[in-house]
Amino acid sequence: MNRCLIVDDAGQCCAASVAPGAPLDLCAAHLLEAHDWVAGDVGVTDILPSPCLACGSRLGLHYPSGWLCAVCEWKVGEVPDPDDALAARVDVVYYLRFGDRIKIGTSSNPRQRFAALRYDEVLAFERGDRTLEQRRHAQFAAHRLSPRSEWFGSHDALLAHIEVLRSGVDDPWSLYALWRSQRLALGAS
Template structure:
């Protein structure tokens, strides 16, 4: 019986917590093989140091931030850096896309836009859109990190 268990572990790996966060995507979930660990999210070999181009996996996103009763719709490929300069109470959601998608969202909710800004008064349609984007997503940052890790895995 133990031989068959060992064979399955060698063939398919054993899913478990990584000894530390994945250096490529930050995930803590991994698959352990006799030859070592792979990240379960981006399949990066644990212990290998990502080079600069891989570590900077670019994913453009449209973001939704709440500050008081206002919602900002913006875009960034580096939202952690961008948000450091923005006042906000909460990261509501992300959706993949760049400037064109951001412009479409600005047009979609234009009647509630605060003149001269990318901030919008909270309204039923915008809140419904954000709710739809965040459905099934406990942490918007985990979703963003998954997109980045996929980008790294596909192009790394």
Template sequence: MDTTCALCDSPAHPGASIRLCLTHLLEAHDLVDAEFGVTDALPSPCAFCGSRLGVRYPSGWLCAVCEWRVGEPPPEGQAASRVDVVYYLRFRDRIKIGTTANPAQRFAALPHDEVLAFERGDRTVELRRHDRFAHLRIPGTEWFETDPDLLAHVDRVRSAGGGDDPWALLARWRSEAAALRV
């Protein structure tokens, strides 16, 4: 069996499934990366769907979920897929129940230690949650005392989303909303 590179006289790289030296294997790898891209975390969430997963090409990044080219504005007349969510934030020993269509922007203005969960819903769902946990509400705020019933509710919301990272769930919802608009 020949152990030299099929393209030159160098020794073939041990363990390679084709007879190529390391230099030619790396060249082939670069060609494949350029053609098919490399899946990796985006430098920042996709502006269109919110996904954090992308494909890196020599020419730039594409969102792996909606294939939006990172850095490009939406086509005229289109905006990011709006998905209203009820969110659950923890700050110290309190939980905030609120709603927004832009969690990243909203959370930048809120003190919090952890994003506990998202559930799809608007003000109507948020008000139902406020009513349900009214006995725990800190007067004049959307913050609630932590108790086992509220924590169990947050766990159920998170489990209903597949137990996923809340941000990944939001990205999926935005991608689904974008697909429905097309």
């Protein structure tokens, strides 16, 4: 059985067994110590305590000194620059499910917009403004629940469109956060 390779300041070898499957000949205690040392330098990926105020992402890096958003590198606790928030504006067409109905709407601030709506699930986001929203309303008009409504009955064509938008996307919010961080990084409007 292999023994841990760590030698202390007095020149004594650690007597503990190497942890099963360890990539280095270290015991579990020394592997944890090495992990903590590296994590202090490179951070640990985790869920932010609250959504990033700059881009809306939930993914963060936790350092001993605090949290950074893993998408846009905003430091949790700092107040985002209002000019950056305007630079990060991304208009989206959104698809929400409530029961067997689907709402197609648009917003540049979906979190705020959704707070005023009843829905069961965010299905997808698509980059676009009112023009694209109107095209989607026309595309699926045969299934609109009432003439001026943004709510549509669930049907194969709409569900197929949503599946295309969701392709490769586990969480629609992560895609929205990516678009916002790209907008911030490019400084584009």
